[in-house]
Amino acid sequence: MEPLVLNSISKAYHGFRGPWSRMLCAMSFGYLGVNLRKEALSNISFSANHGEAIGIIGENGAGKSTLLKLIAGVLVPDKGELKIKGNVRALLDLGLGFNPELTAKQNTNYNGMIWGYSKSELESMLPDIFSFSELEGLENTPLKEFSSGMVMRLGFSLAVAQRPDILIVDEALVVGDARFQQKCLSRVSSFLNEGTVLLFVSHDLNLLSHFCKRSILIHKGKILLDSNTRNAIEQYMQVIAGSHENAVQKFKELNEFQISFSKNGLPRGTILRSNEDIELLVQFSPASDWKDLTVGFHIDDARGIRVFGTNTLLLGLEMGTVLQGQKRSLQFRFPLHIGPGKYSIGVAFHKGRAHTEGNYFWGESLFSFEIDSGGKPDSIGLLSIPVEARILD
Amino acid sequence: MVLQNLALISVYAVVFLVFSWKREGTESDYIAYLLTGLLFWIPLQELLVRGTGILSDNRSLIKRSNIGPDLFLWIPFVQYLIHSFLTAIPVFFVLLQKGMVSVVSFGIGYLYLVGMGLYLMLLLHYLSRINVLLKDISPLVRLLSSLLFWAVPILYYPSENWKSWNLLNPFTIPLDIFRYVTIPNYEAHFAWSGIWMFFLAFGLVFFLARTKLQKIILDHL
Numbered sequence: 001m002e003p004l005v006l007n008s009i010s011k012a013y014h015g016f017r018g019p020w021s022r023m024l025c026a027m028s029f030g031y032l033g034v035n036l037r038k039e040a041l042s043n044i045s046f047s048a049n050h051g052e053a054i055g056i057i058g059e060n061g062a063g064k065s066t067l068l069k070l071i072a073g074v075l076v077p078d079k080g081e082l083k084i085k086g087n088v089r090a091l092l093d094l095g096l097g098f099n100p101e102l103t104a105k106q107n108t109n110y111n112g113m114i115w116g117y118s119k120s121e122l123e124s125m126l127p128d129i130f131s132f133s134e135l136e137g138l139e140n141t142p143l144k145e146f147s148s149g150m151v152m153r154l155g156f157s158l159a160v161a162q163r164p165d166i167l168i169v170d171e172a173l174v175v176g177d178a179r180f181q182q183k184c185l186s187r188v189s190s191f192l193n194e195g196t197v198l199l200f201v202s203h204d205l206n207l208l209s210h211f212c213k214r215s216i217l218i219h220k221g222k223i224l225l226d227s228n229t230r231n232a233i234e235q236y237m238q239v240i241a242g243s244h245e246n247a248v249q250k251f252k253e254l255n256e257f258q259i260s261f262s263k264n265g266l267p268r269g270t271i272l273r274s275n276e277d278i279e280l281l282v283q284f285s286p287a288s289d290w291k292d293l294t295v296g297f298h299i300d301d302a303r304g305i306r307v308f309g310t311n312t313l314l315l316g317l318e319m320g321t322v323l324q325g326q327k328r329s330l331q332f333r334f335p336l337h338i339g340p341g342k343y344s345i346g347v348a349f350h351k352g353r354a355h356t357e358g359n360y361f362w363g364e365s366l367f368s369f370e371i372d373s374g375g376k377p378d379s380i381g382l383l384s385i386p387v388e389a390r391i392l393d
Numbered sequence: 394m395v396l397q398n399l400a401l402i403s404v405y406a407v408v409f410l411v412f413s414w415k416r417e418g419t420e421s422d423y424i425a426y427l428l429t430g431l432l433f434w435i436p437l438q439e440l441l442v443r444g445t446g447i448l449s450d451n452r453s454l455i456k457r458s459n460i461g462p463d464l465f466l467w468i469p470f471v472q473y474l475i476h477s478f479l480t481a482i483p484v485f486f487v488l489l490q491k492g493m494v495s496v497v498s499f500g501i502g503y504l505y506l507v508g509m510g511l512y513l514m515l516l517l518h519y520l521s522r523i524n525v526l527l528k529d530i531s532p533l534v535r536l537l538s539s540l541l542f543w544a545v546p547i548l549y550y551p552s553e554n555w556k557s558w559n560l561l562n563p564f565t566i567p568l569d570i571f572r573y574v575t576i577p578n579y580e581a582h583f584a585w586s587g588i589w590m591f592f593l594a595f596g597l598v599f600f601l602a603r604t605k606l607q608k609i610i611l612d613h614l
Contacts, residue, residue, distance in 0.1 A: 073459025
């Protein structure tokens with residue numbers, strides 16, 4: 001029998017329009033007062049075999065976390081059948097649940113029991129837990145004296161101290177420094193080899209591709225695709241592109257304003273590849289006359305560090321005057337020589353060479369996108385410079 | 394908590410023995426009456442307050458494991474068992490010295506307190522769940538427990554006028570039974586048959602809290 005089978009699972013969240021409905025629900029033991037219902041998952045069916053790693057992908061609010069919580073037994077499905085053979089362990093929010101006043105050992109014991117370890121199992125596993133987390137000698141130190149990284153390491157070590165039959169990971173697979181991250185990945189790989197089913201939710205598509213041959217794409221609570229990971233990621237990008245293509249933003253300085261990516265004239269999503277040639281399309285209509293207009297854009301990384309910026313004047317393009325209500329479209333075409341990560345684009349409309357000469361509109365982080373290395377990172381760092389290597393002799 | 398319980402019992406004992414709110418009994422009768430009343434109520438009140446907040450306090454742990462919320466409700470119960478036992482030792486020691494109770498009645502009395510904890514647990518299954526739903530009802534529960542404290546004949550002898558009001562309190566008859574099993578020659582003040590009504594009501598509350606309400610609570614943890 002397969003260790004995990006979901007058959008037509010549906011789940012809706014129940015809510016309230018106001019405090020009185022909430023009160024009525026409490027007084028009537030849940031039979032009255034529930035007047036909001038949000039369908040989180042609908043008719044979900046799939047199964048997993050021993051040793052299989054399945055990626056779960058989808059936009060925020062698609063229903064990924066609800067699915068994991070149902071499998072973890074934290075939530076109960078409204079409809080359908082959920083068959084689980086063996087024990088389930090969920091790596092969700094590793095640092096949560098620890099008491100800073102208790103020692104590391106006390107926290108390990110308390111949390112371990114919550115996770116289903118018996119007292120004798122915990123006793124025998126303690127040396128391994130502290131050795132794996134590299135916290136030997138700190139067993140009797142209160143957790144409030146630990147750094148957040150140390151707490152995460154302890155949480156992870158406790159969670160993977162014993163091989164579970166089903167391991168659920170929600171963005172919590174990589175903790176600590178690079179060396180410790182390798183240990184985490186290696187431990188999970190060994191579980192997979194021994195027959196554990198891994199269900200992995202992550203927005204890190206590289207990591208997801210590394211572990212999962214199969215992925216399930218969830219969109220608005222339904223399975224859109226259950227296929228190999230490459231296909232699922234391609235489809236996911238199309239889903240994201242679809243949800244962003246009409247992302248029109250409103251500002252008082254502009255009657256109309258829209259930014260989007262395209263490639264060879266066709267709409268492109270917000271997950272892009274390093275070194276890909278891309279077109280940035282800026283469509284706008286000013287709310288007043290803009291004379292001697294220069295349009296610029298800049299790319300910032302997730303820390304807010306400016307990666308790149310340019311404008312039409314620097315590029316030798318004369319925009320002239322754009323009258324109030326006049327619609328203009330502008331395309332910047334460039335190769336994305338930046339490394340994997342999350343970035344945002346800001347746009348500026350100003351007079352002359354720089355905004356100090358007369359600013360019409362300046363907007364930071366108006367559009368977000370992500371650079372994915374395509375599962376095969378060939379470099380590290382902020383830049384992605386195309387490098388050819390040759391053996392000369 | 395045990396020291397706090399003992400301090401509370403001492404304060405009440407000193408104040409009320411000084412004011413000596415006794416009726417037709419002797420002073421020594423009142424000492425046993427008062428101390429057994431406080432021993433019954435104070436750990437139970439602590440269980441009521443702690444139990445109400447236990448699911449909200451541990452929501453991050455509940456959300457992370459598949460053991461469900463019910464296990465967490467046993468934490469305040471176990472604390473109650475320990476605290477009531479430790480509180481009972483000096484109280485019974487005083488009463489033993491004064492020859493008001495026997496060692497056997499200590500044992501029976503403690504077992505009865507265990508049963509009382511389970512009786513309150515039926516209600517806590519509901520209170521702890523609605524505490525999640527209504528964000529935090531602990532101030533209300535504290536107020537309710539203070540009202541219950543004065544509505545149970547802990548510090549005073551029940552008068553004929555107040556008896557019918559006392560009987561509306563689900564802890565009045567259980568306290569009367571507790572005194573009956575611990576104090577030799579204690580004459581019960583109430584007809585015990587009324588307790589079945591509370592048992593049935595608490596049982597129904599327990600059942601309803603674990604059916605439809607349980608599903609809604611899991612959505613709101």
